[in-house]
Amino acid sequence: MAREVALLWWLMCGFAGLVxxxxxxxxxxxxxxxxxQTTPEQAKRITLRWIIGGGILLPGLSIIVLLVFGVPIGQRMLPLPLLGEQPLRIEITGHQWWWEVRYPESGVVTANQLHIPAGRPVDLQVSSADxxxxxxxxxxxxxxxMIPGxxxxxxxxxxxxxxxxGQCSEFCGTQHSHMILHVQSHSEDDFAAxxxxxQSQQITAPPADAGETFVARCGTCHRVAGVSDGQRAPDxxxxxxxxxxGSGVLTNEPGAILTWLREHQRLKPGNAMPxxxxxxxxxxxxxxxxxxGLEP
Ligand SMILES: [Cu+2]
Incomplete structure (x- = not known):
């Protein structure tokens, strides 16, 4: 699709350059x-020629040429019914400032990353929470x-x-630029794995008092499968x-999560986490x- 969009862009750029x-x-x-020197009669005829040629025929033809190329490209981007293998369905919800990603057929939920199989169409249903x-x-x-409702x-x-x-491309607030989506496409087998x-991940709460703190403080907004069920913030x-x-703010290397927990308002001011x-x-x-340690 990106290739076709790029081709259309170059065609339009070339044509606009020619004009x-x-x-x-x-x-x-x-x-x-x-x-x-022209008589009023001649002047009128010349003016009319420019209006019809330059004002009606030229733009009319240009728009037709553009539609002939553009409509089929737009059509192929629509999730129309397919014969044979059915596309994978994924729901993506935009939040200030992160991405919620759901795989409705398997119940898997993640955030700020999108795993997809390569070589197979994927239908994304997108919306927004704010x-x-x-x-x-x-x-x-x-x-x-991504429009609310x-x-x-x-x-x-x-x-x-x-x-x-991936990048949010509609200004959505002060941290709009920190709304980056990491997309990874896998071979069909790797994706299934x-x-x-x-789906089979088994998670137990953090040990002792820290576990209670997590459930009472973090768990009201964040979900961790089998531990907490918050729905306001990333799973x-x-x-x-x-x-x-933080949706692209910090590389997730050892120790980065603690840094994020301590300094997230400095790293991404205005984010919803207290x-x-x-x-x-x-x-x-x-x-x-x-x-x-939470990984499948
Ligand atoms: Cu945005």
């Missing part, structure tokens, strides 16, 4: 030529707005396994396996180490 050249050439010619966001993975396809659909297909970067590992069940924290200054530092450390 610019022709108009500039005519303009220079008009400035330099010696004025011709303001308007826009889903865009430039190397995979076009943009689509409305489900938009886009079909994507990654031809090869690899990593692609990832999905079943996520953390596979946090240890995510490449970044400060943790009142939490016992040893509990915070235990929770961070536990979160680091």
């Amino acid at each position: 610019l050249l022709v108009v500039s050439a005519l303009w220079i010619y008009a400035m330099r030529r010696t004025p011709r 303001v308007i966001h826009s889903f865009w993975v430039p190397r995979l396809g076009g943009k689509i707005d 409305r489900d938009n659909q886009i079909r994507l297909q990654a031809d090869q396994p690899g990593i692609y970067r 990832w999905l079943s590992a996520r 953390l069940s596979d946090l240890g396996s995510r490449p970044t924290l 400060l943790h200054d009142d939490i016992d530092p040893t509990h915070l450390q235990t929770i961070a180490t536990w979160l680091e």
Whole structure:
């Protein structure tokens, strides 16, 4: 899809460049030529010729040419019914400022990362929980707005396994630029393995008092499968396996989760997570180490 969008863009750019050249050439010619004496009759005819040729025929033809190329490309991006293998369905919800990703057929939930199989169409149903966001993975396809109370659909297909970067592309608040989606496409087998590992994940709460702190403080907003059921903030069940924290703010290397828990308001000001200054530092450390180990 991205390839076709790029092709369409180059065609439009080339055509617009041609129009610019022709108009500039005519303009220079008009400035330099010696004025011709015309009768009012002739002047009227010339004016009419320019209106019909330059004002109706030229734009009309240009729009037709553009539609001939553009409509089929737009059509192929729609999630129309397919013969044969059915596309994988994934629901993505935009939040200030993170991505919620759900696989309705398997019940798997994750955040800020999107795992997809390569070589197979994927239908994304996108929406928003707060303001308007826009889903865009430039190397995979076009943009689509994520609008509260409305489900938009886009079909994507990654031809090869690899990593692609997605970015919110509708200004959604101060941390809009820190709304990065890590997209990973796997071979069909690797994708199935990832999905079943996520489904069979068994998680136990952090040890002792830290566990109570997690459930009472973090768990009201964050879900961890089998431990807490918060629905307001990113699901953390596979946090240890995510490449970044805070939707692209920090690389998820050893120790980064503790840094994030301590300094998230400095790293991503205005994010919805409250400060943790009142939490016992040893509990915070235990929770961070536990979160680091959460991976399928
Ligand atoms: Cu945004």
